[in-house]
Amino acid sequence: MNETLIYTVLTLCSLGVLAAIALFFVAKKFQVWEDPRIDDVEKMLPGANCGGCGFPGCRGLATALVKADTMEGLACPVGGAETMKSIAEYLGRVAEEKEPEVAVVRCSGSCSVRPKTNLYDGAQSCAVASSLYAGQTGCSFGCIGFGDCVSVCAFGALSMDPRTGLPVVDDEKCTACGKCVKACPKMIIELRKKGPKSRRVFVSCVNKDKGGITRKACSVGCIGCGKCVKTCPFEAITLADNLAYIDPQKCRLCRKCVAECPTGAINEIGFPARPPKTEAPETK
């Protein structure tokens, strides 16, 4: 009995020692030197591993940051300026100034304004549907509504509005990582300047068809009439391929274009509700 016990203990001990020696040499031989700063930088990053920076996970960005000479082009959209500043300080560099951005859905074609012309019965994925055909409505540019953007969002900032069938961005949660922008096969989502007090004015349409075709397909689409271009006092609006675009850098949020747009394709977000008017602004 005792003997068995002693042998067992002895065998285990010697095995342990042998393994430890072996491990020591293996560890020496296969050691990979890594800059310890990578670990520190990684800790400073939010740790969401969203890939919004363009690297596979936070560690990827941390490695790139430590290896690179300047901070140019390297930014964590989630942590924002704050995080980048502290990392820059730690690494002894200067952080790039970047304005906070937010994802914006440029389509207002809800079920009520954009009638369906056929019924889709395939895999519930925007990517699949968009590679198949023009879409369930007359507008081949608008939101498909299967929520590819919602499913890629790592922060729960996007959700489908069951009433409109369109995705809704939660400004608070959105970190402008840009994943939804890449996921949307119709390229409807754009990262725009968050704007003072989260106020934004943008053309909520990406339809490049001629006015008549757009109008037939959707009552709130941009028909490329160019009224907004003429109205804008800051030359912030350009018209290309029957579609208006408001440059967020030039726009001063005067909202003149919103009132001018005959179809209501220009959206304003974050402004206090306007006093109810007795008559519609457009008379022409």
Next chain:
Amino acid sequence: MLKTFKIGGIHPHDNKISKGTPIEVMPLPEKVVIPLSQHIGAPAQPCVAKGDKVKVGDLIGTANGFVSANIHSSVSGTVTAVDAQPDASGVRKPSVTIEVEGDLWNEHIMREATELPDLDAKGIIDAIAAAGVVGMGGATFPTQVKLSVPPGKKAEFLIINGVECEPYLTADHRVMLERPDELIAGVELLCRALQVTQAFIGIENNKPDAIKLLSQKAAAHNGASIKVVPLKVQYPQGGEKQLIDAVTGRQVPSGALPIDTGAVVQNAGTALAVYEAVVKRKPLFERIITVTGKPLSTPRNLLVRIGTPIRSLIDYCGGMTDNVGKVIGGGPMMGRAACNLDAGVTKGSSGILLMDDKEASRGTQGPCIRCAKCVSACPMGLEPYLINVMAKKGMMAETEKLHPYDCIECGSCSYTCPAHIPLLDYIRLAKGEVMKIMRARKS
């Protein structure tokens, strides 16, 4: 033992309800919409303008680049628009719209000619290119490109695809039965163009009449040696790679072209178009289309001018009924569901298939029970269930080692899945993404 391909395959019910109906000439429509891109490759450049008068067979679009094809007017009348028109999928494509006035043919077309002209390989290929002939099985690859064997490679034989493995479709079957002499002459021309002396015609043995007739005609033919190869019925035998495997036992390696096995495959319909292009100098402006489906009162095989609206074809064969749920351009396995019936038929339209609501709706999806039926069915030896899951999770780069780029999109996996999982929907997506990644790496 009848020959067939070796990996995978399924046996859908063939439903060839229109196989006994002779080809009928469809009356001229009032208006045609002819897309300038009816082929793989660059769209043709329009060479007519609004208001121009055109005759049947007049060139309205010139091939733009090496992989492209000429487009001809299919009717005589006035061009009313050269602009973007929605195709059957609703996607706007540059098209020419022509209002039909009478039926005046271009005087170059020799409608009565039957003698094979004395042309060398180049002459034949040029005549084919001028006529805008493309692969008529559905892939619509410009025929003259396929016949121009790249330097360093050698064509050993021609394979004519008379398989028509898609259920419902009977257009090729009718061509083989009703135009056998022209078909054989077309095969002879194709052989001369390729400078080969051996041609095989692959036909599945659910068309014994066609096998018998063509065997007699082929035996009587003098010129290239033409042999009819009866094949065991199995889908997707009409796939180019599967057909080469079935007929010759050679397999096209992944990423290679059929010519690497020495084979050039042409559709039976294409052979007829080649005959007409070379002998009659008749451009490809009409084709035989099967208009079929259970909701139709009179399924037919029609000779239709390109650009005829899909709706008028359906109306001619009995019209839409209340229970029509889906209209498909092509066969039920690989065809595309149409959402715009005002679009014109194209060179690649082999059929118009109507399905009732019940047949058209997909079953309710369940969880994958890992039955491996998709693995056994895949004719390319892929693992559809795995590609599907990875593609769904967005792991596109990782799917590369599962070779989704080999997928021929035959639909056997989705067809056989007992859980009704739309496997091909996602595999097609993965295929596109992986090919994009591979192209990016190459450049």
Next chain:
Amino acid sequence: MEKKLIVSPSPHIHSGNSTQRLMWDVIIALIPAFIVSVVFYGLNAVTVTAISIVTCLLTEYVITRFLLGRKSTLSDYSAALTGFLLAFNLPPTIPWWIVVIGAVVSIGVGKMSFGGLGRNPFNPALVGRVFLLISFPMQMATFVSPSSLDATSGATPLAIVKAAAKNHENISDLMTHFSYSDMLVGNMPGSLGEVAALALIFGFIYLLIRRVITWHIPVYVIGTMVVFSGILWLVDPSHFADPLFHVLTGGALLGAIFMATDYVTSPMTKGGMLFYGIGIGVITILIRTWGAYPEGVSFAILIMNATVPLINKYSHPKRFGKVVTKKA
């Protein structure tokens, strides 16, 4: 307004096959063996099977509806099939409450804890059976002889052979006591559904005709058992039972045809099936010959179930065009 057309990616037709149909087919294939067991064991067979199926259905319903808050999945019949298979693996005279425990473990632990149909790594019915085998060894090893349905407990042929091997008796002498024709029809002590070899083979043929399963796994399993036990038998018939005995007794046929071929827990490729089938065959004979238990099919299948993800990772189907054959 014109009716809206349906648009979907190709293919537009379906084989009409469904999960329900496949499960039903397996249940139908089990019916001949069930009839045999009713003939031999009478009401006992019916009650055990009924209790097992009802408990499985109830467990699945309760878990999906109340624990997971999902829609009920009873309509895919997979729970009913698990219950049926579990009953087939139990002695006919087993107390009812043990059946209930087995069924709850099968569905609750073996299937639903992994996420339900399609996710479970192990065959649920076998999880239940092995759980019972370990928890209630006495009750699970108490068999009755079909010809005399009294309380005198019979021993299964495998148990007799095991006991003989332990006592170093000559097995080839023992073999003469068994009648293979009795084994074919199921006239021997054993679990409810495993005894009737012929009925199980009928079921196998039905499954093959309906294309529910392919021949690969059952043939590989049985083939390996025959080859392996055959070698042992040829080496020393006085120590080892002959191959036919191994195939016809115990759960060999039931396991090879109905349990090893379970879609969810078997490999996806033909190559993988070969490896998997050989593994089951070898482990079964190893356990039967040298293990502590007289029967090893359930353990063998569970062990090989565990290797399936690995097998799937390394075995791939033969790709088209990978080997260029030069012919013609």
